[in-house]
Amino acid sequence: xxxxxxxxxxxxxxxxxxxxxxxxxxxxxxxxxxxxxxxxxxxxxxxxxxxxxxxxxxxxxxxxxxxxxxxxxxxxxxxxxxxxxxxxxxxxxxxxxxxxxxxxxxxxxxxxxxxxxxxxxxxxxxxxxxxxxxxxxxxxxxxxxxxxxxxxxxxxxxxxxxxxxxxxxxxxxxxxxxxxxxxxxxxxxxxxxxxxxxxxxxxxxxxxxxxxxxxxxxxxxxxxxxxxxxxxxxx
Numbered sequence: 524x525x526x527x528x529x530x531x532x533x534x535x536x537x538x539x540x541x542x543x544x545x546x547x548x549x550x551x552x553x554x555x556x557x558x559x560x561x562x563x564x565x566x567x568x569x570x571x572x573x574x575x576x577x578x579x580x581x582x583x584x585x586x587x588x589x590x591x592x593x594x595x596x597x598x599x600x601x602x603x604x605x606x607x608x609x610x611x612x613x614x615x616x617x618x619x620x621x622x623x624x625x626x627x628x629x630x631x632x633x634x635x636x637x638x639x640x641x642x643x644x645x646x647x648x649x650x651x652x653x654x655x656x657x658x659x660x661x662x663x664x665x666x667x668x669x670x671x672x673x674x675x676x677x678x679x680x681x682x683x684x685x686x687x688x689x690x691x692x693x694x695x696x697x698x699x700x701x702x703x704x705x706x707x708x709x710x711x712x713x714x715x716x717x718x719x720x721x722x723x724x725x726x727x728x729x730x731x732x733x734x735x736x737x738x739x740x741x742x743x744x745x746x747x748x749x750x751x752x753x754x755x756x757x758x
Contacts, residue, residue, distance in 0.1 A: 524546075524547045524548065524631070524747065524748050524749075524750065525544075525545075525546030525547050525548075525745065525746070525747050525748075525758070526546060526547060526548045526549075526550065526707075526745070526746060526747075526748055527543055527544065527546055527548070527549045527550070527577070527743050527744065527745040528550050528552070528709050528728050528730035528743060528744040528745075529543075529549070529550070529551050529552075529730050529732050529743045529744075530551060530552035530553060530554065530585075530673075530709070530710070530711025530712075530729070530730040530731045530732065531552075531553070531554040531585065531711040531712065531714055531730075531731040531732060531733050532551070532554065532555055532567075532732060532733065533554055533555075533556065533557055533587065533733060533737060534555075534556055534557050534563055534566070534567070535732075535733065535737075535739060536555065536567060536570055536571075537570065538732075538739040539732050539739060539742070539743055540570075540574075542742045542743050543574065543576070543577075543743055544576075544745055544758070545576030545577055546576070546577055546578075546745065547577070547578050547579065547618075548577065548578065548579045548580075548581065548618065548631075548633075549571075549574060549577040549579070549580045549581070550581050550582070550633075550669070550671055550709055550730075551571070551580075551581070551582035551583070551730075552582075552583060552585070552671050552672070552673055552709050552710050552711040552712075552730050553582070553583045553584050553585025553586075553588065553637055553673035553711055553712070554584075554585030554586065554587045554588060554673065554711060554712070555567040555582065555584070555585070555588055556587055556588050556590070557587060558587060558589055559584075559587060559588040559589030559590035559591060559592075559593075559594075559646065560589075560590065561590060561594065561597055561598075561601070563590075564588070564590050564591075564598055564601050565601050568601055568602065568604075568605040568608050569605065571605070571608050572605040572606075572607050572608050579609065579616075579618055580607060580608055580609060581609045581610075581611060581616060581633060581635065581671070582608070582609070582610060582611070582635075583610070583611050583612065583635040583636065583637050583671050583672070583673060584610075584612065584637040584646070584647060584673070585637060585646075585647070585673040585711065585712060586637075586639060586642055586645035586646050586647055586648065586673065586674075586712065587645065587646065588637070588646060588647075589646045591610075591612065591637065591646070591647075592646045592647055593646070610635075611633070611634070611635025611636070611671065612635065612636065612637060613635075613636050613659065613662050614634070614635060615632060615633070615634050615664060615667075616632075616633045616634075616635070617630040617631065617632050617633075618630060618631040618633065619631070631668050631669065631750060632664065632666055632667050632668045632669070633667075633668065633669040633670075633671065634663050634664060634667045634669070634670050634671065634705075635671040635672075636659060636660075636662070636663070636671070636672050636673075637672075637673050638656060638659045638672070638673070638674075639672070639673055639674030639693060639712060640656065640674070640693050642674075647673065651693070651694070651695075652694070652695070656693070656695055657695050660693075660695055660696055660698075660699040661699070663699055663703050663705075664703070665702075665703055667703055667705045668705060668706050668707065668750065669705060669706065669707045669708075669709065670700065670703070670705040670707070670708045670709070671708075671709045671710075672696060672708070672709075672710050673710065673711060673712050674691075674692060674693055674696070674710060674711075674712040674713075675691070675692040675693070675696075675710040675711075675712060675713055675716055675727075675729055676692045676693060676696045676697040676700055676708065676710070676727070677690055677692035677693055677694040677696065677697045678690050678692060678697060679692060679697070679720055679722075679727050680692075680710070680713070680716040680717070680718050680719075680720060680727055680728075680729035681713050681716050681729075682713065682715070682716060683713060683714075683715050683716070683735065684715035684735055685735075691713055691716075692713075700725060704724050704725060705725055706725065706726065706750070706753045707725065707726045707728070707748070708725050708726070708727050708728070709728050709730055710727075710728070710729055710730070711729060711730055711731040712729075712731070713729065713731070714731040714733055714734055714735050714737075714740075715731075715734065715735050716729040716731065717729050717730070717731045717732075717740075717741040719744070726753070726755055728744055730743070730744055744757075745757070745758050746758060
């Protein structure tokens with residue numbers, strides 16, 4: 524299965540289009556917009572919907588995407604219009620090939636969530652060590668294959684280019700990942716945290732395509748993935 528990951532496009536999604544090779548699944552880990560205005564959400568969804576070279580297109584919101592938090596009904600109208608776009612907010616999506624579409628165990632289970640520890644009073648913020656955030660992570664199913672969150676786990680791909688010693692990820696998310704053990708974790712949020720790390724169980728990706736100065740700096744991450752062996756091969 525060929526998967527491409529992107530995040531933190533901030534209305535500049537078209538700049539990466541030539542670097543999207545096509546495949547089975549395209550995942551966007553949030554911050555599609557500048558401030559989550561209705562026209563920004565509509566423009567992104569229209570673009571995402573037209574990417575016919577991917578069989579499945581999944582995305583979550585991020586801390587800039589206010590419309591998904593504060594203008595839910597209008598945003599839902601937009602999402603309902605674009606039928607080939609799948610938005611996840613504390614929700615599960617299951618993908619199966621033709622031969623295993625009705626075998627739940629063989630299906631690829633993707634969980635998406637936009638929450639993160641409090642960050643400058645942006646959208647989808649919750650207290651860093653609070654019960655609310657802990658509850659959000661407790662919703663992640665034990666059998667999740669691919670976990671998509673906007674923010675990174677604490678200690679993994681979560682530092683800025685200005686202070687590599689300061690970790691900005693979520694401690695409670697790290698704890699939950701150690702329990703669930705997803706095969707893949709995709710995040711963004713910390714632009715200069717872009718990259719890949721494997722701890723022997725979970726493949727961690729920070730898929731931010733923009734740098735800290737909001738220019739297109741990192742190409743989308745594409746790889747072939749074997750669900751059964753959890754082996755990946757970058758393409």
